[in-house]
Amino acid sequence: MTFEIELGGRSRRVAIDPAGGTRFRVTIDDVVHVVDAVRVGPSGLSLLVDGDASLSRYAEVVAGPGGESLVWLDGQSATAMVDGRRPRRHRGDAAAHAEGAQPIVAPMPGRVVRILVAPGDEVAARQPVVVVEAMKMENELRSPKAGRVKDVPVSEGASVDAGRVLVVVE
Amino acid sequence: MWHRGEVEPERANEPNPWRCPQARTGSGKWEAGSALMKILIANRGEIAVRIVRACREMDIPTVAVFSECDRHARHVREADQAVFIGPSEAAKSYLRIDAIVDAARRTGADAVHPGYGFLAENAAFARACRDAGLTFIGPSPEVIAMMGSKTAARNAAIRAGVTVVPGTEQPFDIRTPDEAIAATAAAIGYPVMVKAVAGGGGKGMRVVERAEDLVAAIRTARSEAGAAFGDTSIYLERRIAHPRHVEIQLLGDRHGTVLPFVERECSIQRRHQKVVEESPSIAVDASLRRRMGDAAAALARSVGYTNAGTMEFLLDADGSFYFLEMNTRLQVEHPVTEMVTGLDLVQWQIRIARGEALDVDPERALTPRGHAIECRIYAEDPDQGFMPSPGLIRGLRPASGPGVRDDGGVSAGYEVPVYYDSLIAKLATWADTRDLAIDRMARALREYQVLGIPTTIPFFQWLMGRAEYREGRYDTTYLDRLLLERRGESFAEIDAAGEELMTIAAGLDAYFRASAASPASAAAAAGVPSLWLRAARKAALRE
Numbered sequence: 261m262t263f264e265i266e267l268g269g270r271s272r273r274v275a276i277d278p279a280g281g282t283r284f285r286v287t288i289d290d291v292v293h294v295v296d297a298v299r300v301g302p303s304g305l306s307l308l309v310d311g312d313a314s315l316s317r318y319a320e321v322v323a324g325p326g327g328e329s330l331v332w333l334d335g336q337s338a339t340a341m342v343d344g345r346r347p348r349r350h351r352g353d354a355a356a357h358a359e360g361a362q363p364i365v366a367p368m369p370g371r372v373v374r375i376l377v378a379p380g381d382e383v384a385a386r387q388p389v390v391v392v393e394a395m396k397m398e399n400e401l402r403s404p405k406a407g408r409v410k411d412v413p414v415s416e417g418a419s420v421d422a423g424r425v426l427v428v429v430e
Numbered sequence: 431m432w433h434r435g436e437v438e439p440e441r442a443n444e445p446n447p448w449r450c451p452q453a454r455t456g457s458g459k460w461e462a463g464s465a466l467m468k469i470l471i472a473n474r475g476e477i478a479v480r481i482v483r484a485c486r487e488m489d490i491p492t493v494a495v496f497s498e499c500d501r502h503a504r505h506v507r508e509a510d511q512a513v514f515i516g517p518s519e520a521a522k523s524y525l526r527i528d529a530i531v532d533a534a535r536r537t538g539a540d541a542v543h544p545g546y547g548f549l550a551e552n553a554a555f556a557r558a559c560r561d562a563g564l565t566f567i568g569p570s571p572e573v574i575a576m577m578g579s580k581t582a583a584r585n586a587a588i589r590a591g592v593t594v595v596p597g598t599e600q601p602f603d604i605r606t607p608d609e610a611i612a613a614t615a616a617a618i619g620y621p622v623m624v625k626a627v628a629g630g631g632g633k634g635m636r637v638v639e640r641a642e643d644l645v646a647a648i649r650t651a652r653s654e655a656g657a658a659f660g661d662t663s664i665y666l667e668r669r670i671a672h673p674r675h676v677e678i679q680l681l682g683d684r685h686g687t688v689l690p691f692v693e694r695e696c697s698i699q700r701r702h703q704k705v706v707e708e709s710p711s712i713a714v715d716a717s718l719r720r721r722m723g724d725a726a727a728a729l730a731r732s733v734g735y736t737n738a739g740t741m742e743f744l745l746d747a748d749g750s751f752y753f754l755e756m757n758t759r760l761q762v763e764h765p766v767t768e769m770v771t772g773l774d775l776v777q778w779q780i781r782i783a784r785g786e787a788l789d790v791d792p793e794r795a796l797t798p799r800g801h802a803i804e805c806r807i808y809a810e811d812p813d814q815g816f817m818p819s820p821g822l823i824r825g826l827r828p829a830s831g832p833g834v835r836d837d838g839g840v841s842a843g844y845e846v847p848v849y850y851d852s853l854i855a856k857l858a859t860w861a862d863t864r865d866l867a868i869d870r871m872a873r874a875l876r877e878y879q880v881l882g883i884p885t886t887i888p889f890f891q892w893l894m895g896r897a898e899y900r901e902g903r904y905d906t907t908y909l910d911r912l913l914l915e916r917r918g919e920s921f922a923e924i925d926a927a928g929e930e931l932m933t934i935a936a937g938l939d940a941y942f943r944a945s946a947a948s949p950a951s952a953a954a955a956a957g958v959p960s961l962w963l964r965a966a967r968k969a970a971l972r973e
Contacts, residue, residue, distance in 0.1 A: 263940050268920075268929045274937035284941070286934050297938045303825060303881065305935050317931055321939035322824040322881045329939060330884075331932045335876030336924050337888060340936035368820060368848045374658070395818040395852045397703075397810075422848075 266341040267331070361430040362404050366420045370394030375416055377427065381409045389427045392420070403429050468493065469567070469780070470534040471509065472555075473545030474524060476839030476855060477760070478505035481543050484776035493537045495530055497523035499847040504840055511537055518849045524548045527558045534564055541565040541783060543776075547851065550759040551578055567783040568737045569682075569758050576733060577756040587753040590732040592725045595744060595752040597667035601627045604652065604662045608645050611666070615644055618668050624648055626655030627663040634658065637669055672905040673744040675699065676711050676751065678726035679767045681778055681795075682735045683788040690723030691767050692798045694740075697906045698893070700816065700913065705806050705886070706893065707763035709770045710798040712864065712902035713745060722751055723796055729753070738764075738779050744906075762806070762856065765835055769802035769860040771795055801867045804858040805875070805890045809846045812889035812921045820846045823854075825881030829874035833860045833867075836878075846883060854885065864902075868894055888921040 262275045275287040279294060286293045296308040300318070307317045320332040321340075329340040374391040377383055388400040389409070411428040414420060469485055470493040471478045478494060482505065485492045494509035499518040506512040513533035516523035523529070525548060534542060542559050544550040550568070553575035559566040568574070577583045584594050596618045602611055615622045615638070624647045626634025634655030636647040652662040679691035695711035696704045714722070726741035740761050742754040764775045773790060782788065810816045822845045828836040838855040840846060846854060859874055861867040872894045875887055896912075898904055924932070 261941050261944060263937055265933050265936050265940075267933050267936065268924060270929070272933055274933060276937055276941040284938065286937060288930065288933060288937075293934060295934055295938065297942075299942060303939075305938055307931070307935065307938070309931070309934065317935075319932070319935035320825060320879070320881055321935055324821075324882070324884075329936050330881065331936050331939075332879055332881060333928065333932050333935060335878075335891075336922055336928060337884070338922060338924055338929070338932050340932065342936060342940045368818060370848075395809075395820065395848060395850065397816075397818060397852070398701075399817055400815065 264343050267338055361410055361428050362407075363425040364389060364401050364403065364427040364429065366392055366394075366422055366424045366426055367399075367401075368394045368422045370399075370420060372414050372416055372418045372420060372426065373398055375412055375414070375427075377409045377412065379409050379412055383407060383409060383429060389429070390414075392426070401426065403427075405429060467491070468537070468539045469541045469543050470495065470530070470537065470539035470564075471505070471543050471545065472524070472530045472549055473543075473547070474500055474503060474505055474839075474850065476837050476853060477545040477547075477762070479508050479839055480837050481545060481776055482508045484774060484780065487774075488777060488780060490780070493533065493539045495524070495533050497849070499845070499849060502844055504838070504844065507841075513537060518847060520548065520849060524850075527552075527555050530555075531558050531562045531564070534559075535562065539564070541567055541780075543567040543779070544759065546757075546759050546762055551757070553578065565783050567779050569735055569739065573733055573735055574758045577735075577739075577758050580755060583756055584753070586733055587729050590725075590729040592729050592753045593751065595667055595670065595754070598665045601663040601665045608648065611648060611664075612641065612644055615666055616641065618666055621669040621671070623667045623669045624651045624664055625667060626651055626659065627661060627665055634664070670744050670746050670752070672747045672907075673697075674711065674713055674904075675704075675742065675754075675906050676714060676722070676745040677740050677742045677761075678722055679761070679764065679775070680726055680730050680735065680739050680741065681775070681782065681788055681790075682730055682737060682739070683782045684736055684785055685787050686731075687788045688727045688730045688735060689788055689790060689792055689795050690727045691795045692770060693719060693722060694761075694763055694766055696763060697904055698899070698909055699906050700909050704763065705808075705909070706803065706890070707766055708801065708803045708864070708867075709766040710801065711745075718749055718751075719796060725751070725753070729756075737782050738775055762853070763804055765837055765856060765858045766802040766804050769835065769858060770798040770800055772799065800860055800862050801864040802858055802860045803864075803867045803871050804856050805871065806853055806886070807855040807857055807878070807880070807890075808886045809852040809854050809883050810886050811884035812886055813884070813918075816886070816889075818848070818852045819884045820848045820852070821883040822846075823880060823882045825879065827877075827879040828855065829857060829877040831874070831877070833870050834858070834874045835860070842881075854880070865900070868900060892921040892923070 265272050265274050272288050277285045279285045282296050282298055284295050284297055286295050293310055298306045300306050303320045303322045305319045322330050324330040329342050331338050331340050370392045373393045377389045383403045385406045386402045389403050390401050391398050407429045410430040414426050468491045471481045482492045492509040494505050494512040495515045496503060496506045496512055497516055497518045515529040515533055516526055542564050549555040551574055553571040556566045556571040556574055587594050598614055621637055621639045624636040634651045636651045638644050638647045651664050656662040674697040676693050676695055678693055682688040692709055693711050693714050694707050694709045696707045698706035738760050740757045743751040744754055745751045768775055809819050811819045823840055823842055826842045828838055835858040836855060840854045857874055859867050859870040861870050875891045878887055893899055
């Protein structure tokens with residue numbers, strides 16, 4: 261079974277083949293590891309890499325809110341994108357080069373505190389365009405790309421649900 | 431279905447088996463010295479859990495309240511009883527005075543602990559509790575109202591002889607002539623801050639170093655403030671160049687004793703929100719501590735303050751300190767004070783509310799033993815500009831071990847709601863010295879595991895490694911400046927070997943999910959000894 265896994269900003273081709281019992285041949289971009297893997301609970305993985313006991317590791321992998329895989333290992337967490345299930349953080353990068361109108365949507369229910377742009381304004385990539393208060397914090401939402409503000413379909417003070425379009429940049 | 435311990439509406443008026451009949455006087459008012467028998471906690475999350483813990487240690491039954499989305503919240507499970515009070519929006523549940531007072535009546539609770547936030551500094555709530563014959567665990571409604579007003583609190587401080595940040599008492603509206611403002615600025619002393627009365631987020635705020643720049647600064651501040659807030663009124667304040675936020679915890683009993691505690695240092699702030707607190711402050715020595723404690727206690731005595739409260743000060747690099755405001759409640763960061771004094775502030779709040787005298791040695795309260803640090807673990811993604819990250823917590827393993835305290839408010843299987851503050855836990859460490867407390871915090875952060883949603887843990891791991899933090903070289907502007915310099919790099923610093931292992935883990939996880947085959951059962955079926963066993967045998971042979 262082969263997966264395309266992006267982690268830490270690098271994409272790797274990962275092939276996994278059973279090698280008998282709890283052993284698997286894990287090939288990462290032509291580097292082969294023999295890994296003994298045992299499931300621990302619903303999300304834990306006990307790993308013994310290349311038969312070397314000093315490389316034994318415990319990891320947990322769960323699904324994140326956007327369908328990405330969240331990996332925990334030795335006190336560190338990382339987001340992994342398996343077969344193009346793009347974690348949220350990459351959306352902005354992709355959108356930066358996107359043609360056409362890009363909506364900026366409310367990531368969660370909240371209240372529009374300030375609108376920082378008006379239709380017709382020129383905006384730079386990552387320029388803050390609207391401030392939404394959610395979970396008692398003011399959150400600046402930024403333009404995914406450089407362009408012109410096409411539409412601002414909300415007004416200051418409005419309560420918005422998650423997914424509501426706040427500003428459109430083209 | 432109702433939870434065990436929840437109050438069914440039709441049974442709510444039955445006699446409460448915990449009620450002590452002699453506890454109430456005929457008038458329905460509490461006598462000084464009477465024992466509180468049952469406490470309703472008008473809050474949620476970690477602070478509600480914290481209060482349940484104090485009550486349980488004192489053998490006092492507790493009543494939790496909860497909104498729709500909090501039905502499975504941890505505070506509901508931990509309390510002896512829980513009452514549903516309304517929809518998820520705070521305004522329809524945790525902020526509803528009538529629903530909370532009614533919940534107390536229905537469950538026979540005789541006291542209310544407000545925690546912090548929500549109704550904790552709402553004088554009308556304290557009054558409603560008093561009117562309903564409930565003991566409000568906090569100061570009187572009159573004192574809450576007075577210290578809750580910035581100008582009234584500032585005037586009370588001036589009357590008590592406590593220095594405030596020099597500035598104008600009244601705002602200047604658009605009609606005030608520039609010459610009048612310039613005269614005031616000269617009296618305050620440069621550098622001076624021009625601030626919009628309606629200001630916030632740095633808008634309408636200008637630093638003026640020299641008198642000749644004042645008029646231009648007033649113009650810009652007024653125009654920014656007018657555009658952003660529709661109000662061009664401004665005021666002036668002395669600019670404190672490198673301020674630290676240092677605060678003094680107080681307890682006051684009903685017999686006139688007011689006790690100041692060793693200070694807390696809360697200068698690590700992101701957009702004026704505290705994220706790391708410690709006690710003691712690296713910038714405060716014993717003599718300054720005594721002076722700050724005396725000032726805070728004098729102000730508290732002058733307003734007849736009772737129960738727990740905190741005076742916030744700005745501390746200048748030259749050791750001068752200025753009163754900022756008072757919080758008439760328990761603070762989020764109270765654990766660090768408890769760790770360096772060994773005193774339980776929540777238990778003392780309850781004891782004071784039932785009329786006990788504060789019989790704590792004042793020197794003990796003012797003398798830190800060791801050093802404590804707290805990190806506020808928020809459901810926020812530090813790599814996404816600290817955007818809130820509500821969602822399902824799939825796994826949770828808090829840190830433990832020597833010198834570690836976890837004040838958690840969530841559990842695995844709980845969905846962090848979008849409706850409230852995103853604080854999910856407070857992790858605090860204690861050690862003999864500040865250096866050791868930082869080392870211990872770094873260790874505890876590494877142990878702390880929250881699965882399913884991003885949290886601020888990687889940010890704190892990064893911060894604990896910063897030399898300026900370790901050396902105590904920071905003020906209230908430090909963190910915002912530091913974050914501004916970053917260009918979207920991840921706070922999690924994972925090396926190549928770590929990435930390789932994480933990729934292996936992610937790949938195997940995807941493989942197992944796709945094939946839905948349990949590797950363990952496959953091994954058993956095949957009868958193949960695992961590499962684990964082989965490694966163990968090899969190790970055994972070597973011995």
